[in-house]
């Protein structure tokens with residue numbers, strides 16, 4: 001069985017997964033819906049870089065998933081992408097026949113204006129069709145000193161989730177969306193990692209966010225680091 005698995009909080013990775021799957025025609029699955037007892041043939045995995053790392057919600061899947069060939073695409077925006085694909089290949093021992101750090105807009109920048117060129121991913125996807133595709137070797141990319149130091153606290157200090165009670169219809173879609181059990185009917189607790197999935201899924205726009213000026217200036221002044229294909 002061949003699957004295209006995605007984790008996506010603000011839909012950038014989902015758009016990439018949709019584009020790729022229009023070409024591959026695999027079964028498209030959200031990461032939390034993957035049956036970890038099945039051994040897959042080909043797996044396309046698409047996820048967002050969080051704090052220059054693999055999102056922690058993806059770790060249980062990575063520890064259990066079994067497949068013959070994998071291509072992984074890590075979407076990122078404007079800051080360094082770190083070494084999550086390197087970790088997939090060497091720490092989690094995934095049979096990666098291809099990998100890409102794919103530049104998209106940053107989840108925190110509402111009007112970033114950046115439109116990724118999905119077509120550049122096609123040669124990578126074609127490796128699934130080549131029986132001679134081999135597991136790739138990778139090199140480490142630069143990362144920022146201290147990137148793994150209290151990422152949740154840094155996100156919480158830099159960005160506030162706002163909640164307009166008058167717009168809330170108590171549907172708890174936010175709670176069902178959140179992978180961190182960090183929100184119920186718009187009320188956020190200390191487990192929130194500021195992934196913004198709840199905001200993207202709130203049907204009435206009762207949820208929004210405000211960034212600290214310093215974080216906004218930092219993000220806007222970052223130079224784009226181009227996508228990298230292995």
Ligand SMILES: Cc1cc2nc3c(=O)[nH]c(=O)nc-3n(C[C@H](O)[C@H](O)[C@H](O)COP(=O)(O)O)c2cc1C
Pocket residue numbers: 007008009010011012013014047048049050051052053075076077078079080081104105106107108155193194195196
């Ligand atoms: C909590 C969090 C941490 C992030 N950390 C980084 C980062 O370290 N480097 C980067 O370039 N982009 C970072 N981003 C931006 C996302 O990786 C990027 O916007 C990605 O495409 C989001 O994908 P999604 O819409 O599928 O969730 C971060 C976004 C969030 C929400």
Ligand code: SF4
Pocket residue numbers: 167168169170171172173174175184185186201202203204205206207
């Ligand atoms: S998704 Fe929006 S409307 Fe529904 S409970 Fe959460 S905040 Fe309220």
Ligand code: SF4
Pocket residue numbers: 161177178179180181182183188191192193194195196197198199
């Ligand atoms: S409550 Fe926090 S962790 Fe949960 S979906 Fe919303 S932003 Fe993400």
